[in-house]
Amino acid sequence: MPIKLGREILKTIVPYAAVEWVLPVKMTVSEWSDQFRRLDVKTSAEPGQWATARTPYLKGIMDAFTDPYVDEITVMAASQVGKTEAMYNMLGFIIDQDPGPTLMVSPRADDAKSVSYNRVRPMIECSPVLSKYIPINTDDITKLEYHFDRMILYFAGSNSPADLASRPIRYLFLDEVDKYPKFSGREADPIKLASERQKTFWNKKTVKVSTPTTREGYIFREYDKSDQRRFHVPCPHCGKKQVLLFGQIKWPKEESSAERIKNNRLAWYECGHCKKRIDDIHKQKMMLAGEWISEKGEHNRNRGFWVSSLYSPWLTWSDIASEFLKSKDYVELLMNFVNSWLAEVWEEKIEETTVDKVRNLARDYDQGVVPDEVLVLTAGVDVQKDHFYYVIRGWGYYEESWLIRADRVEYWDDIIDCLFKTEYRRVSSAETLNVYMSCIDSGFRTDEVYRFCREWPDKTKAIKGLEEITGGRFYRANKIDINSRTGAVIPGGLVLWNLNVTQYKDKINRLVTSKNPGKWHIFKNPADDYLMQFTSEHKVLIRNRTTGKAKEVWQKKKEAAANHYLDAEVYALAAADIIRALNMRKEDAPRVHQPVTDESGRGGWLRKTKGSWI
Structure with a gap:
């Protein structure tokens, strides 16, 4: 039946539909985008009418959405190639041509609000074919829900299980899935949780988009199952x-x-x-x-x-x-x-360290003396029941470092003396350096560690080691001093720094095994106890008995010594990372380096290193 005749019959049967209901024109997402999508000035480098010809590779991605034989679309792509805009074009097509309840999931709730307010809303407002669906009652538009006249659009963060599981949806958009947590609280995997809401729709569609991370990442596993x-x-x-x-x-x-x-x-x-x-x-x-x-x-x-x-x-x-x-x-x-x-997964070969290999990293300087190449000192402290293990490491350009001191002490006063009162002399001059920043493990004697870090706020970070952190970050800062009456965070209060110890141990392994030039040095005649503890772990592949999934983790070797010095080295490395000492480059030598230690980890040396657009 011709569409025009169909509309006339519809008007006769349902008069009110003459105004409210217009049958969709059969078209693909790329055709719809070329005709109706407009890019706004605030968020686009090339504002104005969308042109698929500008990025021809997006045509096949977008048009798969209107293919009745496709249920899922998986896009494993580099940053800034237009993959997210293609997803927004699919959303615009839904609103105008084939409405149905839709959920857009971002890594975090804050990301979801930003996508809603800064990306989707401008797209709707600057495209006339979409803006006509904006309800007259502005109360129907919030940061996380858009109630159009023919459909509802929801936004949610993958870390919010209640938002993922609370409503039926036909369309599901999952953005940057490799940044999602593996579990939302005590509930199921967030992606499975959201997918459960599509069960009642026979014509459902799911779109998954992300830059890849590793082979264990969600986007690679989904791409591997697709037609590739x-x-x-x-x-x-x-x-x-x-x-x-x-x-x-x-x-x-x-x-x-x-x-x-x-x-x-x-x-x-x-x-x-x-x-x-x-x-x-x-x-x-x-x-x-x-x-x-x-x-x-x-x-x-x-x-x-x-x-x-x-x-x-x-x-x-x-x-x-x-x-x-x-x-x-x-x-x-x-x-x-x-x-x-390159939109490829990162695969890393871990070389096992041995006592002999690490002993060969010794250089011709004594414990407690600072090589001339060192620019800043950091320390790591592993806290035990009645004693401490600590290391002090000096950092130079290009992530090169030298072990300055490694020892066991009994009292907090010993830590104060070694880390804050002692001045460490250079090899060839009278110049001395103090420890600039220390990371102190709070897993044991937690209250004592917190109290100590409050007493030395400019010199210490209370840390807690985790096997992994959402989004693959090396560290995350959490404010823990809360006003008991109001529940508000106390300004200037203590911050707990969660460390991704898996990634830091991987990094130590890379630095220890790097050659031409070597990156990781120790003083001459190191104690056997240090060498044995530093090499006490290796990375092994373990499989989850329930899910069958395998992953690599750091574990102690059989019959190995304790690992306290290894942990202390991890913490000293983290301290260097937090103050951005790992970013020092020789070409910046004429500039004055002044470490900054803001909680976001976005601070760094006074010199602002030029980053890429990604």
Whole structure:
């Protein structure tokens, strides 16, 4: 039946529908976006009418949403390639063409509010085809719920189980899923919790979007179950289609300066078939002729897409090469490059440490003396029932460090003397250094540790070790001094720093095993007790008996010594991380370094290191 005739019949049968109900026009999400979606000035680098031709690889992702044979869409992609905007286009299509109760999930509740207020609401207000659905009663629009005339749109954080489980939904959007906690409180996995709300809808759709992290991350596991599509583009010379891979980006062998490569656009892409040079000017035409091809050679109801930064119209080959060169010598930056630029999972090989290997890290300086390369001292204290183990470590440029002191003491006064009153002399001069910051374990004798840290607020951080922290962060600060009468946080009160000890132990392993140059040094003739404790753990693969999932964890070796010195080294490393001593670079030497220790972990040396746009 023609749509026009259908509308006339509908008006006869249901008169009020002539005004309120308009049958949708059959179109894809990309067609709808090109016709109706407008990008607002505040949040878009290219405001105005949406054009799919600007990012042709998004067409297949968006149009999978209107494919009746697709239930799930999984997008494992780099940052800033348009994956989230594609998701918003799907949302706009729903509101205008195929309404139904919808839930958008962000990593945290604050993120959900930000997405609602700063991204979705501007999209609706600046697109006339969507703004007409905004209710007259503004009370129907809150930060976490939009009550349109034909549907309800909910926003929630993955850390809020009540919001995830409280309502039936047809459409589910999951953004940055690798940043979700594995469990919401005592309830089920947040993604499963949200998915349960779709049971009553036969025509449900789920969209999962994220940059990847590791093989254990949710987005990789979902992409692995999908039909695994990659965007193949033709070479402008030989016409052979291929997936764009970082290994094919080339630059002059004699050039090692990231800035010169970027500023002079010295990099190019080498065709994987004919080996000819492909310049930036060719990229857009290649994208327009590209196609999504399943690597599994099959079609299933979970459509998976992979996109790296190499496809981005906003980046040149030289931008990507430059970012790699700036990142390759710093593990955290390299991990970010692999995840957020290449859209690949980070895989790390852990080399087991032994007493002999660590003993070989000894250098020609005595305990208690500071090598000339050291710029700042940090300490870590492992608290036991009636004694303490501590280490003091000196930090130089590029994460290089030297063990200054490692010992066991009995009393808090000993800690004060070693950490705060003792001045440590340099090897070749009369200059001395004090310990700048210390992390003290609060798992044992907690009240004493808190009291001690309150007495030395500028020199200490009370810490608690955790196996992991949501979002893969190294540390998280929590204010714990609360007004008992009002329940409000006391300004300037004590902060407990939760440490991701798994990641810090991984980092120590990388530094210990790094070569040419070495990063981790110890003084000559170290005590056997220190060596045995420092090497007392190794990383092993364990499997959850209930879920069957496997993961790597740090565990004590059989018959190994205690691990107190290893823990103390973790805490000293964390102290250096918190004050941003790990960011010191030789090219910044002329500038004055003054550590800052704000609770967000966003502070750092007075010099502001230039970050990437991701």
